[in-house]
Amino acid sequence: MDVKTVCLGMLTDGPASGYDLKKEFESSFGHFFAAGYGSIYPALSWLADHQYVSCEEIPQEGKPDRKLYRITEEGRQFLLKALKNTKPCHKIRSEFLATMCFAHLMERENIQAVLDHRLSEIGRYKELFRNIEQEGMSDWPEGAKFVLGFGKAVAAAMETYIKENRHALATEPTAKTAAG
Amino acid sequence: MDVKTVCLGMLTDGPASGYDLKKEFESSFGHFFAAGYGSIYPALSWLADHQYVSCEEIPQEGKPDRKLYRITEEGRQFLLKALKNTKPCHKIRSEFLATMCFAHLMERENIQAVLDHRLSEIGRYKELFRNIEQEGMSDWPEGAKFVLGFGKAVAAAMETYIKENRHALATEPTAKTAAG
């Protein structure tokens, strides 16, 4: 499933513009699927080319026309087919963990700075989750609630783990420079 | 930090071939940083071009020469500089969670199949972790132990969350086809 499909899925919730979708990527989808304008706008063009969405141009003053996209029946069929994949992946690419693997080559303060930065990022996610909850999710489908809970659970686990184990990394580097 | 840098980091542990590094990506690094031959071999070529590694070709019969790469002092400096970045990212791209967001459009058995598949993937990671632990990690640097523990903690959190919350997704789809 790529950005195209996720955009299409978002449109099942009602018509939206590329700008709207970007906001949704930043808020609710941000913690597990990122996308910027550079992939969203081309995705919407592609979906329109394939008649998976229709586009209504709403004239505005002082701004470009707002383009409201709506999912079509063909689009819905396409989405349903994409959702039939029972083996969707869950990929992690962590420069953070890769860095930590080589902590023994780093200076103590540097390691702790990396850890602090990671904790602050986790804190931002937790804040995001709180905001979502405060805006009310009673009308949300169960799947979306499940995903939010998943994000919270993983964030909490990461935070706890880092706080409880960072002390083990508070040592000096093993500077074995040209000693091979 | 990209595949090049991670390969270079792996070589601080001793000389290795592209094939060796691939195995390491599959085992210890697999749960947070994936790479295939298509990125490893070009990465090693690039590192050699920049004198960050040296290459010793070991003739073999019936197989291509084994190319043993060693990190150089320049390479070590390059790596150290890369590790100074205090803001390494930790990216997740989850088609699994994206799919679950649209669970209300899916059939019950399909949802449960996706969940089962995810649990089986998590099981594979847990097995991987067990294998690593059985092979002994007493000589591992603290950072590597930290990373392994991190993987275990996150995997456990995901598994628990899915098992405890999957029942909420055991409902029928809200098949609102062309009712806009």
Add this chain to the structure above:
DNA sequence: ATCCCCATGTAATTTGTTACATGATTGA
């Protein structure tokens, strides 16, 4: 026989990121 392990690599393709390009309105 057949499959997996060893061992290298390239080329085409896919995919997404970043920088560029424009510009009015609104609130602090």
Add this chain to the structure above:
DNA sequence: TCAATCATGTAACAAATTACATGGGGAT
């Protein structure tokens, strides 16, 4: 006055994935 929000997009670039290309040795 300054930053943020609204609102669109393209083009160049970076990076990794997938498929292709080759082939002997050993285990089942």
